[in-house]
Amino acid sequence: MHKPLLAFNENGIYCEVANVYLDPWKPVDFAIISHGHADHSRYGHKKYITHHTNVPIIKHRLGDINVSGRNYNETFTINNVKFSLHPAGHIIGSSQIRVEHRGEVWVFSGDYKLEDDGVAVPFEAVKCHSFITECTFGLPAFKWTPQKEVFSDINNWWETNREAKQTSVLFGYSLGKAQRLLKYLDTDIGKIYTHGAIENMTEVIRPMIDFPETTRITRETTKQELLGNIVLAPPSAHGSTWIRKMVPYVTASASGWMAFRGARRRRAVDRGFVLSDHCDWQELLTAVEATGAEKVICTHGYTEIFSKYLRTLGLDARTENTQYEGELNESDTKKESESVA
Amino acid sequence: MKNFAELIRTLDSTTKTTLKVNALSEYFKEASDEDRVWTIAILSHRRPPRPVNTTLLRIWASELANIPLWLFEESYHIVGDLAETIALVVPTSNENSEKSLTQFLREMLALKKETDEFKKEYVTHNWRKLNYYERFVFTKLITGGFRIGVSQKLMTRALSKATDIDEDILAYKLMGKWDPNTISFEDLVLKESASDFLSKPYPFYLAYGIEGAVSDLGNVNDWSFEHKWDGIRSQVIIREDELFVWSRGEELVTDKYPEFHSFTAVIPNGTVLDGEILPFPDNEIGTFQDLQTRIGRKTISKALLAKTPVILKAYDILEWEGKDLRQQPFIKRRAILESLMKRLSGTELPIYLSETVSCDSWDEVASERDRAREMRSEGLMIKRKDSTYQVGRKKGDWWKWKTDPLTIDAVLTYAMRGHGRRSNLFTDYTFALWDDEEKLVTFAKAYSGLTDSEFKKVDSWIKRNTLERFGPVRSVTPELVFEIAFEGITESKRHKSGYATRFPRILRWRKDKKIAEANKLEDLKALMLT
Ligand SMILES: [Zn+2]
Numbered sequence: 003m004h005k006p007l008l009a010f011n012e013n014g015i016y017c018e019v020a021n022v023y024l025d026p027w028k029p030v031d032f033a034i035i036s037h038g039h040a041d042h043s044r045y046g047h048k049k050y051i052t053h054h055t056n057v058p059i060i061k062h063r064l065g066d067i068n069v070s071g072r073n074y075n076e077t078f079t080i081n082n083v084k085f086s087l088h089p090a091g092h093i094i095g096s097s098q099i100r101v102e103h104r105g106e107v108w109v110f111s112g113d114y115k116l117e118d119d120g121v122a123v124p125f126e127a128v129k130c131h132s133f134i135t136e137c138t139f140g141l142p143a144f145k146w147t148p149q150k151e152v153f154s155d156i157n158n159w160w161e162t163n164r165e166a167k168q169t170s171v172l173f174g175y176s177l178g179k180a181q182r183l184l185k186y187l188d189t190d191i192g193k194i195y196t197h198g199a200i201e202n203m204t205e206v207i208r209p210m211i212d213f214p215e216t217t218r219i220t221r222e223t224t225k226q227e228l229l230g231n232i233v234l235a236p237p238s239a240h241g242s243t244w245i246r247k248m249v250p251y252v253t254a255s256a257s258g259w260m261a262f263r264g265a266r267r268r269r270a271v272d273r274g275f276v277l278s279d280h281c282d283w284q285e286l287l288t289a290v291e292a293t294g295a296e297k298v299i300c301t302h303g304y305t306e307i308f309s310k311y312l313r314t315l316g317l318d319a320r321t322e323n324t325q326y327e328g329e330l331n332e333s334d335t336k337k338e339s340e341s342v343a
Numbered sequence: 344m345k346n347f348a349e350l351i352r353t354l355d356s357t358t359k360t361t362l363k364v365n366a367l368s369e370y371f372k373e374a375s376d377e378d379r380v381w382t383i384a385i386l387s388h389r390r391p392p393r394p395v396n397t398t399l400l401r402i403w404a405s406e407l408a409n410i411p412l413w414l415f416e417e418s419y420h421i422v423g424d425l426a427e428t429i430a431l432v433v434p435t436s437n438e439n440s441e442k443s444l445t446q447f448l449r450e451m452l453a454l455k456k457e458t459d460e461f462k463k464e465y466v467t468h469n470w471r472k473l474n475y476y477e478r479f480v481f482t483k484l485i486t487g488g489f490r491i492g493v494s495q496k497l498m499t500r501a502l503s504k505a506t507d508i509d510e511d512i513l514a515y516k517l518m519g520k521w522d523p524n525t526i527s528f529e530d531l532v533l534k535e536s537a538s539d540f541l542s543k544p545y546p547f548y549l550a551y552g553i554e555g556a557v558s559d560l561g562n563v564n565d566w567s568f569e570h571k572w573d574g575i576r577s578q579v580i581i582r583e584d585e586l587f588v589w590s591r592g593e594e595l596v597t598d599k600y601p602e603f604h605s606f607t608a609v610i611p612n613g614t615v616l617d618g619e620i621l622p623f624p625d626n627e628i629g630t631f632q633d634l635q636t637r638i639g640r641k642t643i644s645k646a647l648l649a650k651t652p653v654i655l656k657a658y659d660i661l662e663w664e665g666k667d668l669r670q671q672p673f674i675k676r677r678a679i680l681e682s683l684m685k686r687l688s689g690t691e692l693p694i695y696l697s698e699t700v701s702c703d704s705w706d707e708v709a710s711e712r713d714r715a716r717e718m719r720s721e722g723l724m725i726k727r728k729d730s731t732y733q734v735g736r737k738k739g740d741w742w743k744w745k746t747d748p749l750t751i752d753a754v755l756t757y758a759m760r761g762h763g764r765r766s767n768l769f770t771d772y773t774f775a776l777w778d779d780e781e782k783l784v785t786f787a788k789a790y791s792g793l794t795d796s797e798f799k800k801v802d803s804w805i806k807r808n809t810l811e812r813f814g815p816v817r818s819v820t821p822e823l824v825f826e827i828a829f830e831g832i833t834e835s836k837r838h839k840s841g842y843a844t845r846f847p848r849i850l851r852w853r854k855d856k857k858i859a860e861a862n863k864l865e866d867l868k869a870l871m872l873t
Pocket residue numbers: 037039042092113342343
């Protein structure tokens with residue numbers, strides 16, 4: 003038996019032939035990065051390759067790193083191993099990473115979803131022999147509704163709050179979720195205010211995507227001007243003194259975990275909108291099938307359950323431990339810059 | 344059903360009491376009389392008998408969702424609520440149902456007698472037709488147990504707001520036995536009639552735990568002290584030669600305690616006693632485990648009666664000669680109770696007075712509390728001498744001062760995912776102690792006591808230190824030590840150690856301790872003897 007093309011070691015997903023890591027969690031010499039969330043793109047590698055739209059994003063997060071950008075479907079060769087990035091539809095600049103050597107093809111999904119959210123380039127299935135997939139929401143209990151319906155709920159909620167003379171505070175991670183929300187908020191209802199972390203990140207992305215106008219909340223922002231408008235804030239702002247200034251306000255959270263009543267209560271938000279940048283159960287199955295892979299390796303999420311189910315479908319599926327975190331259902335992430343969606 | 348589902352959604356999505364009360368009282372104002380009665384019944388745990396067993400529900404749901412049963416079960420384990428799991432996994436619809444809550448409940452009542460095939464057709468038809476939240480509520484009505492943070496008290500407050508009837512009067516009216524299928528809103532809530540009150544208990548007055556120093560209660564002479572008994576809080580009613588025994592869950596349990604049937608012959612009509620049902624094997628107070636052999640049984644055999652007889656430890660009298668005494672000061676009620684008990688001495692009725700203990704200083708109170716284990720009590724009850732008998736849990740006049748829990752340092756050996764709000768974290772833990780052969784043997788399971796952020800840390804540690812997986816359970820590297828608190832120890836085959844603890848919970852994470860410093864099984868045995 004020959005060595006697998008990609009292996010999991012203590013640093014990350016390793017391609018020995020090319021001497022390259024995919025989304026490593028420990029500092030390495032050479033890393034190919036799927037997307038800008040903190041658990042996938044960490045500080046301290048000597049050299050980074052990622053999609054070119056992700057370059058400004060990880061530079062914003064990690065500072066002046068040695069990174070070069072690639073286009074989707076552009077092949078680059080390292081030690082005779084062919085690499086290419088393919089749209090993952092997760093957040094802007096997110097990629098699946100295809101790895102080919104001597105006719106053997108592996109694809110690492112990074113994080114992904116199938117629905118076209120109008121911000122990220124939509125997911126494209128890539129044929130492969132072995133597919134490394136996340137399965138954050140790999141349970142049949144997760145079933146997303148089309149985002150159009152969710153956004154109409156969100157805008158209705160905002161409008162109702164405005165009529166009740168309350169400020170709407172909507173929580174979403176500062177990279178990805180916040181911009182997706184921003185894109186579809188109805189500015190006929192009112193103005194959109196942003197927490198600094200979200201405004202900073204959005205400034206980085208604005209040159210690439212068309213977004214409605216936003217106003218950064220500063221010390222000078224008054225309660226009165228916020229009233230009836232909407233505030234986009236990272237989950238870590240929940241319960242902080244920053245938010246208490248906005249009384250009277252109503253809170254909501256937009257996350258896949260909001261599908262569970264328990265998670266809604268745990269977050270203690272007034273309203274939960276089920277909106278995720280990851281696949282639901284059916285999307286995962288559809289994606290796995292579309293790759294045509296015989297071998298499937300499940301990483302973060304309900305890995306054991308999802309891989310067991312894949313085995314009942316006749317696939318060679320197993321789990322691997324990684325240090326990716328999936329969509330956190332916690333509000334108490336230490337620093338917003340470290341949180342993922 | 345649409346309005347009721349919307350109500351449940353609102354109650355479900357807020358933690359603010361005022362918002363809950365408002366939503367509920369708005370609903371009460373607008374709902375039909377029948378729907379009001381059913382809503383009161385559901386929120387006071389008077390749901391109709393379960394028409395379909397849950398095993399069938401799981402099978403049908405997994406069929407409809409087109410997933411294997413094991414996958415349904417895994418999902419259920421993570422979601423933590425059967426109705427919610429079903430509502431999530433079956434294919435969804437966007438329709439609202441035109442049927443009222445009452446119609447659905449009537450159908451469910453009739454369903455009980457039908458064949459399984461008919462039941463399946465009825466249930467799966469509704470699952471297919473209802474939208475997500477209605478499907479959840481519909482299934483919840485079948486499985487029972489709406490836990491949405493609405494206490495009976497909160498519901499009563501909302502009803503009071505909607506009807507302008509005093510809250511305490513409503514609480515009284517809603518107690519006891521009534522059938523939502525036959526009673527009208529008029530009869531249940533609006534009208535007052537004497538015969539309804541024959542079996543009715545008074546709402547229990549509940550004490551809060553002492554929070555600060557006991558001496559903060561002020562002058563020791565203002566207070567009355569007695570031991571806090573570890574049994575079933577009950578009211579015993581004797582009216583018109585009939586006996587009614589109510590437990591605190593507001594269940595009529597008269598039939599479970601035939602020992603008390605002789606009361607009617609001796610205790611005069613128009614008497615209501617408040618007290619604790621305690622096990623009394625060998626003429627002394629037994630353990631809660633003894634009592635548990637009685638609680639679960641529907642029919643009480645002669646052998647069981649002989650092995651574990653019960654007594655009533657009476658501590659208050661709420662009605663005497665047909666008059667409501669609740670507005671009288673506690674010491675006056677006690678005087679009446681004590682003179683009644685004196686009259687009963689020599690009758691050999693299984694009723695005892697919960698003696699008050701006189702204390703002249705808070706130090707004496709503290710040393711009385713230290714006698715709890717010897718007295719087979721859980722600590723002390725501290726009641727203001729001039730307190731009236733209030734409704735529900737109120738601060739100020741009645742306090743419980745429990746003994747400090749027993750504690751032991753134990754090693755985390757197994758972990759399981761939590762339920763509901765903690766479904767994504769490993770929060771259910773099994774703990775072990777060292778045995779004579781220096782092996783770790785399990786003795787307790789606990790899933791509360793850490794902060795959310797501690798749970799998160801332990802969860803991520805567990806994921807990195809898993810040794811083996813047994814279905815949902817993981818064994819972990821013995822490394823973390825926790826201080827476990829509990830109320831009592833009994834021998835038990837449930838755990839490897841041969842011992843089980845009562846109310847185990849995590850007191851703190853002992854990051855300062857290595858596993859070699861955890862306690863031994865011997866230490867646990869020694870605690871049992873204290
Ligand atoms: Zn991500």
